[in-house]
């Protein structure tokens with residue numbers, strides 16, 4: 221379908237624009253809105269189509285004259301003309317694409333087609349928490365399609381490229397059909413717009429231009445990466461075949477749980493058991509740090525179970541930054557088990573003292589005072 225936009229407006233040129241002006245305006249806009257430069261942007265895609273349609277009309281003297289006289293009505297109604305298809309070679313859309321996008325598409329034959337790309341592939345990589353802290357290079361095995369080496373990705377056994385040009389359109393990918401007093405352009409029905417018709421398919425890839433291959437890539441994982449992060453490697457996806465750019469590789473990173481450390485964003489939590497007497501008397505404990513070092517932490521006398529001690533700057537690395545979060549030591553007071561006779565005697569003696577010493581177990585005292593109030597109130 222033709223868009224109803226005025227092609228002069230779409231290309232931003234005057235009614236008197238020369239063929240050269242048109243070509244310049246078209247190239248600039250086509251480059252700007254090309255789908256490869258605007259992946260997933262539907263507005264850009266629509267604009268790209270409009271630009272192509274506008275140029276299709278204005279670059280052709282007959283069509284331009286028809287549009288000038290009748291507007292879009294000139295192109296409405298009527299099926300394919302009786303004149304049949306005729307190939308057109310020099311100056312066709314295909315040639316302009318070749319000039320414009322030849323480099324971008326790896327020098328391949330564009331024919332009349334648009335620049336497409338090979339499929340994206342996904343891969344999974346699992347790393348440890350310490351690797352996530354330091355960053356690492358992880359090997360990622362991917363099943364992918366690469367350009368066939370036998371035919372250089374052309375899909376053709378014949379080295380003579382000219383032999384594979386589509387006989388109907390001569391490689392342009394588009395044909396003109398006579399319709400009344402002007403010609404209408406459409407995708408070539410023989411090659412579907414590709415401009416090529418492989419006569420003698422490659423014996424290795426059977427004409428596809430790509431072959432399946434397993435590759436191992438070393439993927440750089442940045443320090444501070446989080447579980448579930450997706451890393452995109454542009455152009456490492458499937459080869460697209462003849463004259464088509466490769467897709468992208470998406471690596472999904474999962475981070476294994478650690479035996480000692482739990483991570484929450486840039487902070488790290490570490491539960492450290494502390495002996496009952498140690499928690500009561502106070503002292504110093506040595507704790508591990510995610511960077512592989514150790515550090516000493518003072519436990520104040522009377523530390524309760526569940527108390528958190530903060531160690532500034534000993535936490536996790538922050539992505540794309542030299543900063544680090546904090547580490548929290550969560551004290552877990554351990555009640556002794558399997559007591560020796562001597563331990564039992566000492567504890568019994570201690571408990572006798574503690575029972576009659578107000579202020580040594582303030583939580584218990586407070587709690588039982590409330591329990592008394594509860595029963596008295598009934």
Ligand SMILES: [Zn+2]
Pocket residue numbers: 386387388389390391393394408409410411412413414415416
């Ligand atoms: Zn063709």
Ligand SMILES: [Zn+2]
Pocket residue numbers: 368369370371372373374375376422423424425426427428429430
């Ligand atoms: Zn091949």
